[in-house]
Amino acid sequence: MPISRPTDVTATLDALAASPDADLLAGGTDLVVEVNLDRRRPEHVIALRRVTELAGHDTTDGRLRLGANVTYSEVEHDLAQLVPGLAMAARTVGSPQIRNAGTLGGNLGTASPAGDTLPWLLAMDAEVELASPEGDRSVPLANFLTGPKSTARRPAELITGVRLPRVEGPQHVSKIGPRNAMVISVACFAIVLDTTNRRVRTGMGAVGPTVLRSPDAERAVTQALDWDALTCPEDAIDAFGRACAEATAPITDHRSSAEYRRHAVGVLARRALRRCLST
Amino acid sequence: MSTGTEVRPGTRSGLGQSVRRPDGTPKVTGTFAFSSDLFARGMLWGRTLRSPHPAARIRSIDTSIAERMPGVASVLTARDVPGRPTYGLEHADQPVFASETVRFQGEPIAVVAAEHPELALRAVAAIEVDYEVVTPLTDAEAAIGAAPIHPDGNVFRHLHLRHGDLDAVGAVSVEGSYEVGMQDQAFLGPESGLAIPVDDGGVELFISTQWLHVDRDQVAACLGLPPERVHLTLSGIGGAFGAREDVSLQVHVCLLALRTGRPVKMLYSREESFHGHVHRHPARLWYRHHADPDGRLVKVEARIVLDGGAYASSSTAVIGNAVCFAAGPYRVPNADVDGWAVRTNNPPCGAMRGFGAVQVCFGHEAQMDRLAAALAMDPVELRLRNALAPGDELPTGQVITGTAPVREVIEAAMALEPPPLAATDPPADGTMDLPGGAGLTATRADVVRGTGLAVGFKNLMYSEGFDDASTANVRVELDHRGEPLATVHCAAAEVGQGFVTLAQQIVRSVLGVEQVALRPADTTIGSAGSTSASRQTWMSGGAVELACLAVAEALAERAGYGGGAPDEVLDLDVVELLREGPIDRTRAHHHPPTEPLDEDGQGDAHVSFAFAAHRAVVDVDPELGLVKVRHIATGQDVGRALNPQAVIGQIEGGIAQGLGLAVMEEMLLEDGRLRNPSFTDYLIPTALDMPPVTATLIEQPEPGAPFGAKGVGEPPTISSTPAIVAAIRAATGLELPRIPVRPEHIALAEA
Numbered sequence A: 001m002p003i004s005r006p007t008d009v010t011a012t013l014d015a016l017a018a019s020p021d022a023d024l025l026a027g028g029t030d031l032v033v034e035v036n037l038d039r040r041r042p043e044h045v046i047a048l049r050r051v052t053e054l055a056g057h058d059t060t061d062g063r064l065r066l067g068a069n070v071t072y073s074e075v076e077h078d079l080a081q082l083v084p085g086l087a088m089a090a091r092t093v094g095s096p097q098i099r100n101a102g103t104l105g106g107n108l109g110t111a112s113p114a115g116d117t118l119p120w121l122l123a124m125d126a127e128v129e130l131a132s133p134e135g136d137r138s139v140p141l142a143n144f145l146t147g148p149k150s151t152a153r154r155p156a157e158l159i160t161g162v163r164l165p166r167v168e169g170p171q172h173v174s175k176i177g178p179r180n181a182m183v184i185s186v187a188c189f190a191i192v193l194d195t196t197n198r199r200v201r202t203g204m205g206a207v208g209p210t211v212l213r214s215p216d217a218e219r220a221v222t223q224a225l226d227w228d229a230l231t232c233p234e235d236a237i238d239a240f241g242r243a244c245a246e247a248t249a250p251i252t253d254h255r256s257s258a259e260y261r262r263h264a265v266g267v268l269a270r271r272a273l274r275r276c277l278s279t
Numbered sequence B: 001m002s003t004g005t006e007v008r009p010g011t012r013s014g015l016g017q018s019v020r021r022p023d024g025t026p027k028v029t030g031t032f033a034f035s036s037d038l039f040a041r042g043m044l045w046g047r048t049l050r051s052p053h054p055a056a057r058i059r060s061i062d063t064s065i066a067e068r069m070p071g072v073a074s075v076l077t078a079r080d081v082p083g084r085p086t087y088g089l090e091h092a093d094q095p096v097f098a099s100e101t102v103r104f105q106g107e108p109i110a111v112v113a114a115e116h117p118e119l120a121l122r123a124v125a126a127i128e129v130d131y132e133v134v135t136p137l138t139d140a141e142a143a144i145g146a147a148p149i150h151p152d153g154n155v156f157r158h159l160h161l162r163h164g165d166l167d168a169v170g171a172v173s174v175e176g177s178y179e180v181g182m183q184d185q186a187f188l189g190p191e192s193g194l195a196i197p198v199d200d201g202g203v204e205l206f207i208s209t210q211w212l213h214v215d216r217d218q219v220a221a222c223l224g225l226p227p228e229r230v231h232l233t234l235s236g237i238g239g240a241f242g243a244r245e246d247v248s249l250q251v252h253v254c255l256l257a258l259r260t261g262r263p264v265k266m267l268y269s270r271e272e273s274f275h276g277h278v279h280r281h282p283a284r285l286w287y288r289h290h291a292d293p294d295g296r297l298v299k300v301e302a303r304i305v306l307d308g309g310a311y312a313s314s315s316t317a318v319i320g321n322a323v324c325f326a327a328g329p330y331r332v333p334n335a336d337v338d339g340w341a342v343r344t345n346n347p348p349c350g351a352m353r354g355f356g357a358v359q360v361c362f363g364h365e366a367q368m369d370r371l372a373a374a375l376a377m378d379p380v381e382l383r384l385r386n387a388l389a390p391g392d393e394l395p396t397g398q399v400i401t402g403t404a405p406v407r408e409v410i411e412a413a414m415a416l417e418p419p420p421l422a423a424t425d426p427p428a429d430g431t432m433d434l435p436g437g438a439g440l441t442a443t444r445a446d447v448v449r450g451t452g453l454a455v456g457f458k459n460l461m462y463s464e465g466f467d468d469a470s471t472a473n474v475r476v477e478l479d480h481r482g483e484p485l486a487t488v489h490c491a492a493a494e495v496g497q498g499f500v501t502l503a504q505q506i507v508r509s510v511l512g513v514e515q516v517a518l519r520p521a522d523t524t525i526g527s528a529g530s531t532s533a534s535r536q537t538w539m540s541g542g543a544v545e546l547a548c549l550a551v552a553e554a555l556a557e558r559a560g561y562g563g564g565a566p567d568e569v570l571d572l573d574v575v576e577l578l579r580e581g582p583i584d585r586t587r588a589h590h591h592p593p594t595e596p597l598d599e600d601g602q603g604d605a606h607v608s609f610a611f612a613a614h615r616a617v618v619d620v621d622p623e624l625g626l627v628k629v630r631h632i633a634t635g636q637d638v639g640r641a642l643n644p645q646a647v648i649g650q651i652e653g654g655i656a657q658g659l660g661l662a663v664m665e666e667m668l669l670e671d672g673r674l675r676n677p678s679f680t681d682y683l684i685p686t687a688l689d690m691p692p693v694t695a696t697l698i699e700q701p702e703p704g705a706p707f708g709a710k711g712v713g714e715p716p717t718i719s720s721t722p723a724i725v726a727a728i729r730a731a732t733g734l735e736l737p738r739i740p741v742r743p744e745h746i747a748l749a750e751a
């Protein structure tokens, strides 16, 4: 099995063009599991670790860009000030070993409905940067995620990173699993009180075919909030929780029941909002 | 029987001290060779074809394509088994390969040996099996009266214990039904072994197992070889907990080695491992407890149905234990306990740490709390009032002649303040110590706290007339520097419990020889019995002690003390005496005989008992149903702690496994199909789930036990589970009749 180890995006795209069936390998924490379970048999692997443009983060025109190869450990330890919600999400992922290897690009590439960075990225209206021989494009995350483990990425495309608006304001991400750590999400909720644009932004994970948001719930609570004092009437907080729960489309599987997922995400929504308010 | 060796204080690294494991450093530094690391030049790789269906008739098996594939050395099915076509620990009812009928998902149909594991995988995929799928029988209650799914019938054992006055009733009675899900041992080292053909037509097998000799006898019977042509050596084991008591790949890998004339290695994948060993029996329990107004138990009625899955394994002994210990460690003058272990098309169940006592402890402890509530009595006081003591009679009619510090273990568990809580109580917001852990789902305002107590017990060693003796050889000689060296040879399987450390400690304490080597455990010496039933410290420890005493006697004779004065050996000039040559003695240790239970479940069936109590403190987030166990305090009856650190290790590990059963560990089955055969979905506790443990060891030397020590491996797993669930009940007010308790059981019950 050939393994390519390109060091820049151009060479990566060339390698991908030469063998369109190749599997891209970032941290391998999804890909290698698939191989071990005999669900995927790579004919050709393109390893991304050395591709310099995929590493690190930068800020231009007030927008933040995170490279596809940024690991959970980097987010958790180095970017906690810059992207606090994402750092909370990153901390819930796997074990330290997984967080050292797993990347944002991999989480986007896999596009699991339970991918833990996705609710916060959705709340932030993140755009996924894609590069291909035809040129670069960026796709809003909501359009990038087309279903459970399916994306709008074309075979010749490489995810190079995500772009985010810089927003001010409190944020929180919480995740439920039937174990206190290292567990696949049964429900995940991200909230950002965007005080710059005076808008409540949310994202919900593991409660639908892809991560979801409830525009109705967001609109209603945005209106109910006192943005100067950062307070919100109790009944509006409760209504927000209910509206979020109603916007979900969860499934029942061996990890949880649909009923519990819906209930839980409503509770998380209410609590996450309350945590972001001043008391 | 014990010979009552005194432990001399001051012996370096002897008994009573927390001596380090000889395999500890290699294990933590990654150099320890596990059975999965086995390698032989020119070896082939074996792989098993398993049924995807829980129940089916096999119309045909076509191996021709697989056989013709390049690199494939052999493809074997039931036709190729030269000896007995079935095996089993107590009843040989399990086919080496299914040939006509499939009785559980994952049942082996064929094996392949190939030059590379990948080729073996492809060859397995190329075998064509024509199945006629049948509706599986998956309900244990229904199985009792259903058409038999095996020629031996659907009931492995029905045991109806009747004791005292069956018409007695109490002024107060409480009734309850409970359910226990299927737990897996979830050891980390998957099944693996290496078989090498021997010139005499026999075979040598390197294997991770709990009992070399019982494997050997089953393998030899299936191979059609005399047992002496089958030689087993223990390989590095990554955990066992009962799951390595049954044969898994042993027969298959030896068949392949003999057929191909080459070494063959087999190594299960994680998913295959979940299908490849027995699990803890799921249970349905019904109880009615009667008591007088003072809380004294009058009668316990129970019905226990254990789902044994497709094959017998040790189901008959597990239901025996469940029935004997159904009422818990309490004085119960009258008892009516009806126990069933039945066959279904679910995965086979057998031995797991706690062995039948775990399931019933969940029931009897829930009942004791219910009874306390009905009597408006403190549940601790209710337990103390009924606690078994030496001289009391069990519902089997057996009188406890050894120690039974039930009151002491309860008082110890209750006395311990949970110190780690003080500083962080309740944990601060934003920390991972709240329920939900790393998920940051709760603030302290969302959390309620509960405390629960549970008490349990079980037998040590095998019961009901079984003589599970152990054999050990001890040799002393001068090494190349002229220093005394003792070498211990014993077939006891080291599965992590620390027998290797203990054997060295015993030799040092009894013979005063500091340098102790261990030969690999194998079948060139007599059986040591199984590493299960909390029995190796007593049984193989006892055998090592006897062999040491025989060596001491021989040394004393050499020194001219005719008649032997073994206690003096520590004062002899051993170096001088050993100049005449090595001394080598083999001895077997038998526990006092027991008797079978009669048709009413009566008899002196057990050798000895060990008791423990656990008090759990839990924080619960009732709205989300998430739980954080904050602290466990335990009192455990250990007889004597021969290696205190090893005892604590067993206690902490056993509690972790009990916690798993309480709140997360379950093999999820749907129509006989396993939904979660992976560590992604079969969840075991992480460091963030496991609380600090405070333990008090109750040391009352057990008469008749070598060094007075009781086995310590199982009690921590028995009552930790019900203690945690009792604490969740106390926090939430819910009944929670089923384990594991899942978040929805709490959150949606409330809604």
Ligand SMILES: Cc1cc2nc3c(=O)[nH]c(=O)nc-3n(C[C@H](O)[C@H](O)[C@H](O)COP(=O)(O)OP(=O)(O)OC[C@H]3O[C@@H](n4cnc5c(N)ncnc54)[C@H](O)[C@@H]3O)c2cc1C
Pocket (backbone or CB within 6 Å): A023, A024, A025, A026, A027, A028, A029, A030, A031, A032, A033, A048, A068, A092, A093, A094, A095, A098, A101, A102, A103, A104, A105, A106, A107, A108, A109, A110, A114, A115, A116, A117, A157, A158, A159, A160, A182, A183, A184, A185
């Ligand atoms: C034990 C364990 C625990 C885990 N726990 C969690 C958890 O709690 N939460 C969670 O969300 N996930 C979890 N995961 C899944 C996994 O760690 C994450 O999805 C991670 O983000 C994957 O990143 P990676 O770099 O390892 O991806 P890889 O495995 O290398 O790749 C994943 C997929 O993305 C594709 N890909 C990678 N990079 C690119 C790119 N630049 N452009 C296009 N396609 C690309 C790959 O081809 C592949 O299909 C866990 C995995 C394991 C093994």
